[in-house]
Amino acid sequence: MQAMGLFAHIPGEGLLQLKELGLAFFLSALVGLEREYRQKAAGFRTYTLVGVSAALFMLISKYGFDDVLSPGRVVVDPSRVAAQIVSGLGFIGGGVIFMRRDTVRGLTTAASVWLTAAIGMACGAGMATVALLTAVGYLIIMFLTPVWLRRLPRASRHGFKVSVRGDANGDFVDGVGDALTRLDFILGHVSQERHTENLFLTIHVRGKKTPDEVITALMRVPGVQAAWSGKPDESFD
Structure with missing residues (x-):
């Protein structure tokens, strides 16, 4: 209590601010425990540090400039620090996102890092109820919604390989990719092989169209000499 009295005269260093930091620690730790439970790369320590x-x-933004403010001369906009927090968190979120073949991983982790920072900002701003309800909503989304999401019907998508032969000196590769994209196909592994004057292109694709429809569309691409489909592709599963 003596220590609290020692700093009581300093704006922003009182019991209220300690409570706000403590709440940020607690709520951020809850998010981190959920990530730790799922054995994610960013876990308890990362999320707790981000939130706190x-x-x-936010507390620095609210109270840290009181000694330099002068009415009518020096004015500070507290929202500028909050905006920089949002921008600065981008490098952490980007660091946990990676792409393997056609699959993007880490988006949920990046979004949860972003949300943890928002919870911490709300705590620092004194918006305890909003921060608490946001943390509760996060836990509901992460623990309860996967159960019924797995029960939702899924549109069937067929995977197979498509092979294309064209003039090695021609520029048909981009046209093939554009044609498959227009057919709403997901493109997987792509390989190229050159034989004398011909270029052979093999693409793993997944979509709703039949192989015959795909071949018909590819044969319309300028520079394509022949196109055919291979056996069903399991590389997406």
Whole structure:
């Protein structure tokens, strides 16, 4: 209590601010525990640090410039620090996202890092109820919704290989990709092989159209000499 009295005269260093930091620690730790439970790369420590740091930044933004403010001369916009937190969190989110073949991984982790920073900012801003309800909503989304999402019907998508032969000196590769994209296909592994004057292109694709429809569309691409489909492709599963 003596320590609290020692700093009581300093704006922003009172019991209220300690409570806001403590709330940010608790709520951020909850999010981190969920990520730790799922054995994600960013876990308890990362999320707790992100949330508490965001709350501290908000407290600095609110109280850290009182000694330099002068009415009518020096004015500080507290929202500028909050905006920079949002921008700065991008490098952490980008660091946990990676793409393998046609699959993007880490989007949920990146989004949860973003949300944890928002929870910390809300705690630092004194919006305890909003921060608490947001954390509860996050836990509901992560623990309850996967159960019924797995029960939703899924549109069937067929995977197979498509091979295309064209003039090695021609520029038909981009046209093939554009044609498959227009047919709403997901493109997987792509390989090229050159034989004398011909270029052979093999693409793993997945979509709703039949192989015959795909071949018909590819034969309309300028520079394509022949196109055929291979056996069903299991590389997407």
